[in-house]
Amino acid sequence: QVQLQESGPGLVKPSGTLSLTCAVSGGSITSTKWWSWVRQPPGKGLEWIGEIYYTGSTYYNPSLKSRVTISVDKSKNQFSLRVNSVTAADTAIYYCAGTSYGSGWSHWFDPWGQGTLVTVSS
Amino acid sequence: SSELTQDPAVSVALGQTVRITCQGDSLRSYYASWYQQKPGQAPVLVIYGENNRPSGVPDRFSGSRSGNTASLTITGAQAEDDADYYCNSRDSSVNHRVFGGGTKLTVL
Numbered sequence: 001q002v003q004l005q006e007s008g009p010g011l012v013k014p015s016g017t018l019s020l021t022c023a024v025s026g027g028s029i030t031s032t033k034w035w036s037w038v039r040q041p042p043g044k045g046l047e048w049i050g051e052i053y054y055t056g057s058t059y060y061n062p063s064l065k066s067r068v069t070i071s072v073d074k075s076k077n078q079f080s081l082r083v084n085s086v087t088a089a090d091t092a093i094y095y096c097a098g099t100s101y102g103s104g105w106s107h108w109f110d111p112w113g114q115g116t117l118v119t120v121s122s
Numbered sequence: 123s124s125e126l127t128q129d130p131a132v133s134v135a136l137g138q139t140v141r142i143t144c145q146g147d148s149l150r151s152y153y154a155s156w157y158q159q160k161p162g163q164a165p166v167l168v169i170y171g172e173n174n175r176p177s178g179v180p181d182r183f184s185g186s187r188s189g190n191t192a193s194l195t196i197t198g199a200q201a202e203d204d205a206d207y208y209c210n211s212r213d214s215s216v217n218h219r220v221f222g223g224g225t226k227l228t229v230l
Binding site: 113 | 151152155157159164166167170171172174176208210212215217218219221222223
């Protein structure tokens with residue numbers, strides 16, 4: 001069964017770059033899943049950041065698109081997130097998740113990583 | 123701002139039935155998926171597609187859709203169902219996803 005694990009710095013300075021990696025185990029990143037990033041500011045709701053297919057195709061949240069890059073490394077079976085020009089508003093728990101698609105234009109996020117807290121502060 | 127609207131809080135007596143709703147124009151065309159999140163934990167998928175439950179999710183959880191509203195129904199709520207619930211679907215662009223604001227369910 002596929003498991004996901006996020007890793008990366010827990011503290012990033014304002015105006016800097018947030019970089020996280022999600023390691024995929026128990027399955028191949030070249031499966032039929034897409035791979036997503038979702039974040040959750042402390043005490044608030046979930047926000048979809050974007051997703052990537054192993055071929056490199058990506059979709060991004062329009063509100064973040066100018067600052068976000070998601071990439072995939074098939075050789076390491078992992079995918080990554082970069083957010084540029086961060087501010088305190090980017091402080092959140094960042095989750096990676098597998099995304100599946102089904103009939104009737106349905107999609108769902110499963111599994112999820114445990115999440116990693118990233119704080120933007122000087 | 124979210125294009126999927128959920129009631130911020132709902133309560134239900136132990137053993138009773140509760141419906142959590144998610145409203146949005148995109149739901150007329152696309153199914154929602156539903157996630158349960160307990161404090162300090164990652165979200166967990168509970169319903170996807172027309173009305174599908176992942177392995178391990180109790181059959182008291184069910185999903186439905188009517189017009190622009192998707193619903194998650196818990197028939198016979200248990201104490202362990204006390205959690206936040208989020209819906210997700212496509213937004214006005216078929217390639218973008220959006221979460222509802224979340225509903226805090228309290229089991230009394």
